[in-house]
Amino acid sequence: EPEVTQTPSHQVTQMGQEVILRCVPISNHLYFYWYRQILGQKVEFLVSFYNNEISEKSEIFDDQFSVERPDGSNFTLKIRSTKLEDSAMYFCASTTSTGATGELFFGEGSRLTVL
Amino acid sequence: DQQVKQNSPSLSVQEGRISILNCDYTNSMFDYFLWYKKYPAEGPTFLISISSIKDKNEDGRFTVFLNKSAKHLSLHIVPSQPGDSAVYFCAASVSSARQLTFGSGTQLTVLP
Numbered sequence: 001e002p003e004v005t006q007t008p009s010h011q012v013t014q015m016g017q018e019v020i021l022r023c024v025p026i027s028n029h030l031y032f033y034w035y036r037q038i039l040g041q042k043v044e045f046l047v048s049f050y051n052n053e054i055s056e057k058s059e060i061f062d063d064q065f066s067v068e069r070p071d072g073s074n075f076t077l078k079i080r081s082t083k084l085e086d087s088a089m090y091f092c093a094s095t096t097s098t099g100a101t102g103e104l105f106f107g108e109g110s111r112l113t114v115l
Numbered sequence: 116d117q118q119v120k121q122n123s124p125s126l127s128v129q130e131g132r133i134s135i136l137n138c139d140y141t142n143s144m145f146d147y148f149l150w151y152k153k154y155p156a157e158g159p160t161f162l163i164s165i166s167s168i169k170d171k172n173e174d175g176r177f178t179v180f181l182n183k184s185a186k187h188l189s190l191h192i193v194p195s196q197p198g199d200s201a202v203y204f205c206a207a208s209v210s211s212a213r214q215l216t217f218g219s220g221t222q223l224t225v226l227p
Contacts, residue, residue: 106158
């Protein structure tokens with residue numbers, strides 16, 4: 001069964017360092033997302049991406065964050081200068097649907113720990 | 116800003132019995148609702164959804180009920196099985212948008 005894969009599963013970094021989280025969405029999917037979950041809190045929307053550009057982004061997704069689809073398979077989330085509060089589980093998701101009503105398929109997540 | 120609320124952080128149910136998980140929302144623009152299940156160290160997995168034009172949707176052991184006037188939805192699992200033990204997230208969206216707003220989750224434990 002096709003699945004969304006994410007790497008790394010866990011990354012530890014120093015505050016101020018750049019981090020890139022990688023995702024391989026399901027191959028025929030068109031919409032890509034990043035969500036995050038800070039420990040003990042809700043899963044929060046960060047950004048959606050379609051047709052090589054950002055469709056929507058939340059208030060969390062400030063100038064420190066960027067997304068890219070550098071080739072036909074990878075979808076990356078970059079945090080330019082990490083802060084302690086960026087420590088969270090980051091989930092990539094994808095869907096075929098043309099609307100928000102489609103089922104999102106989530107990856108297993110990348111745990112980011114900022115020291 | 117708690118647009119989607121799950122007021123019960125945990126629920127324990129005996130195997131074979133019904134599990135009822137509840138969710139309330141405040142944004143009347145939401146017109147699509149979903150339930151996701153999440154096991155530790157895994158991403159959320161889609162379970163079942165309902166459009167605001169319906170009040171019930173059933174899929175096997177899982178049924179979602181929507182009460183729009185009360186801005187309330189519930190997920191019924193019957194019969195509950197130990198493998199159902201997981202965190203259940205309610206989520207909602209405005210169909211013209213592409214983002215889901217999640218509740219805080221309810222940890223369901225089904226006791227054998």
